Amino acid sequence: MTQQGVRWTADQVLALAPDDASRKAGSKLGAPGPWSGTGRSGEGTMWGLCKGSGSSPYRTAVDLTDPSGPAYMCSCPSHKVPCKHALGLLLLWAGDDGAVPPGQAPDWAARWTAGRRKRAAEKAEKAEKRAAGTAGSGSRSADPKAARRRAERRAERITAGATELEQRLADLLRGGLAAAEQAGYELWEETAARMVDAQAPGLAARVRELGAIPSSGPGWPVRLLEECALLHLLNQGWLGRERLPEALAATVRSRVGLPASADGPAVRDHWLVLAQYDTADAKLTTRRIWLYGTGSGRTVLLLSYGAAGRAPELALPVGLVLDAEVSAYPGAGQLRAALGERFAPPAPARTRPPGVTTARAAARYGEALRDDPWLESVPVTLEEVVPVPDGESWQLADAGNDCALPLAPAARARPGLWRLVALSGGAPVTVFGECGHRGFTPLAAWPQGEGEMVTLC
Numbered sequence: 001m002t003q004q005g006v007r008w009t010a011d012q013v014l015a016l017a018p019d020d021a022s023r024k025a026g027s028k029l030g031a032p033g034p035w036s037g038t039g040r041s042g043e044g045t046m047w048g049l050c051k052g053s054g055s056s057p058y059r060t061a062v063d064l065t066d067p068s069g070p071a072y073m074c075s076c077p078s079h080k081v082p083c084k085h086a087l088g089l090l091l092l093w094a095g096d097d098g099a100v101p102p103g104q105a106p107d108w109a110a111r112w113t114a115g116r117r118k119r120a121a122e123k124a125e126k127a128e129k130r131a132a133g134t135a136g137s138g139s140r141s142a143d144p145k146a147a148r149r150r151a152e153r154r155a156e157r158i159t160a161g162a163t164e165l166e167q168r169l170a171d172l173l174r175g176g177l178a179a180a181e182q183a184g185y186e187l188w189e190e191t192a193a194r195m196v197d198a199q200a201p202g203l204a205a206r207v208r209e210l211g212a213i214p215s216s217g218p219g220w221p222v223r224l225l226e227e228c229a230l231l232h233l234l235n236q237g238w239l240g241r242e243r244l245p246e247a248l249a250a251t252v253r254s255r256v257g258l259p260a261s262a263d264g265p266a267v268r269d270h271w272l273v274l275a276q277y278d279t280a281d282a283k284l285t286t287r288r289i290w291l292y293g294t295g296s297g298r299t300v301l302l303l304s305y306g307a308a309g310r311a312p313e314l315a316l317p318v319g320l321v322l323d324a325e326v327s328a329y330p331g332a333g334q335l336r337a338a339l340g341e342r343f344a345p346p347a348p349a350r351t352r353p354p355g356v357t358t359a360r361a362a363a364r365y366g367e368a369l370r371d372d373p374w375l376e377s378v379p380v381t382l383e384e385v386v387p388v389p390d391g392e393s394w395q396l397a398d399a400g401n402d403c404a405l406p407l408a409p410a411a412r413a414r415p416g417l418w419r420l421v422a423l424s425g426g427a428p429v430t431v432f433g434e435c436g437h438r439g440f441t442p443l444a445a446w447p448q449g450e451g452e453m454v455t456l457c
Contacts, residue, residue: 008317008348011455013090015276015318016070018080018311022087029088032099038092039103044345046093046100047109050085052076060085061109063116067324067342069315073112080311154199158256161198162235165191165207169228169235177221181214202257206231230374247332251372254331262338264328269293271300271322272351274379274432275443276315277457287312290379290432290443291326291337292353299353299379300326300337314339318444319453320346333371335379352430352446352453355383358398358405361435377436384428387421396440399428408439416456420445423454431456 010030017023029035029050036057038048044065049057062082063071072086082090093100105113168191172180180187188211195204210231213224237244237252244252254260271291278287289302304312316322325340356364361380368378382405385396390404393412397404411417411433420442423429433442433456443457 008090008094009319009452010091010094012317012319013087013094015273015455016082016090016315017087018082018315019278022080022082022084025084026082026087026091029084030091030095032092032096035089035092035099037106038089038100039105040093040100041105042102043113045105045109045113046089047105048089048092048100050088058085059108060089061112062086062089063113065345066120067344069342069346070317071116073109073116081313154258157198158200158203158238158258161195161200161203162238162256164194164198165203166232166235169232172228177224180210180224181220185211187211200257202255203231203234204257206234233373245332247330248371251331251334251374254329254334255372255374260330262327262329262336264330264337266325266327266340267293267296267298268323268325268343269295269298270349270351271324271326272349272353273316273318273320273322273346274299274353275455275457276318277443278311283307285310285312287314289314289316291322292351294321294349294351297354299335300328301335301379302326302339303336317346318455319348321349321351322346331372333368333375350450350452353381353432355381355430357401358382358385358396358403358440361405361440365435365437375436377434377438377441379432380435380440381430381432382440383430385431386426386428387417387424396431396442405435406439408434408436408441411439411441414457416442419454420456423447 014023014026017026034051036049036051038046040046045061045063047059047061050060051057059073059075061073070082070090072082074083074085076083076085078084089100188207192204192207192211195201195207206227210224210227213220213227216223234252234255237248238256241249241252250260271293274290274292276287276289278285280286285306287304287306289304291300291302292298293300302314302316304314306312322342323344324342326337327340328334329336329338361382364380365375365378368375382396384399386399387394388397388404390406394407394417395404396407407417420429420431423445427448429448430446431442432444433440443455445454445456446452447454
């Protein structure tokens with residue numbers, strides 16, 4: 001079976017879940033009990049009937065051959081993609097290849113597979129015709145003068161917002177940081193709204209973060225002063241952007257919130273999906289996906305977004321390799337990239353990034369700050385480290401010397417910490433994660449030898 005000669009792991013399947021509820025519900029359906037009529041084709045499609053609350057079972061099918069990622073079909077009423085039944089079918093196959101045996105697809109699954117592949121071929125043909133027409137006739141771009149005027153007006157609004165924000169910060173420091181605790185969150189929310197009006201969403205997001213610091217526990221005045229300093233630096237970077245090197249100016253524009261396109265050259269590689277996790281607020285869910293190029297040695301970050309209550313569309317199976325192109329976004333030291341054309345479905349691999357010591361990881365973060373002072377963390381793979389307790393916290397200690405990195409506070413609350421401790425059992429492991437000023441956040445790990453990757457997020 002195409003790309004099914006080696007089955008996926010349960011972790012790789014669950015990484016596709018749109019949310020925690022789907023992950024839990026899908027896990028319950030990853031056993032043979034509710035399933036009947038399961039099967040898979042040699043082309044990479046699987047199907048099955050899952051008993052639900054109604055009289056008729058749900059028809060569920062998954063196609064793993066599409067280079068753009070797995071495709072799903074289910075007769076259940078859920079709007080989530082994939083639904084819990086699709087996750088359950090994949091988990092059933094991942095747990096026991098015999099539970100989804102080779103066979104002839106039923107008519108309903110065969111029709112779905114044929115229909116979606118026909119639509120994909122028609123879409124590709126239309127795209128080729130549009131590209132050929134554009135190349136032959138030339139595309140009529142928008143009025144460059146009008147676009148320049150719009151950009152100038154937005155820059156003027158951002159400049160006005162940054163100037164106002166500088167005054168707010170000066171007033172705060174003049175009155176003392178204690179005033180921030182007394183003022184409450186409303187003052188910061190009002191200021192953030194002013195930055196939104198100024199079309200500077202990056203500044204608005206940082207202002208909102210300031211509002212949460214006074215209630216964040218002991219030591220908050222130091223953290224507030226640090227963040228105020230970084231915000232002041234960003235304001236000054238914007239106000240003096242004409243004097244900055246172009247790469248740093250691009251970083252400032254990105255941090256302020258100006259949109260940019262991934263205009264770097266497309267790099268084709270076999271990209272290992274190292275980690276995928278979501279962060280959410282009241283308005284937006286942000287998905288971060290880390291990729292490692294097995295040929296180029298580059299590590300890049302894919303960002304995708306979903307409106308409140310909706311998971312981002314892009315989902316990649318962690319631990320598998322993509323034959324694909326990525327293009328970098330502009331900016332000094334920026335790791336963000338856009339995923340381009342994919343040439344084959346995700347495939348299993350035992351590749352792992354080369355690791356460094358904890359001291360080198362901390363130095364790498366310091367070096368990255370020279371290009372982007374607002375950088376929260378950098379991706380790092382630690383080689384031969386052991387998770388050890390440190391009072392009420394944990395740290396990753398080098399097996400060969402007396403250096404260590406503390407775990408970030410958020411990492412200590414995740415169940416992935418205990419998976420890492422269990423994987424290690426006191427022996428050195430290789431760990432991929434994010435290294436920043438708050439500590440190290442482990443996202444994936446490998447045991448010594450040739451063991452498979454274990455996800456920690």
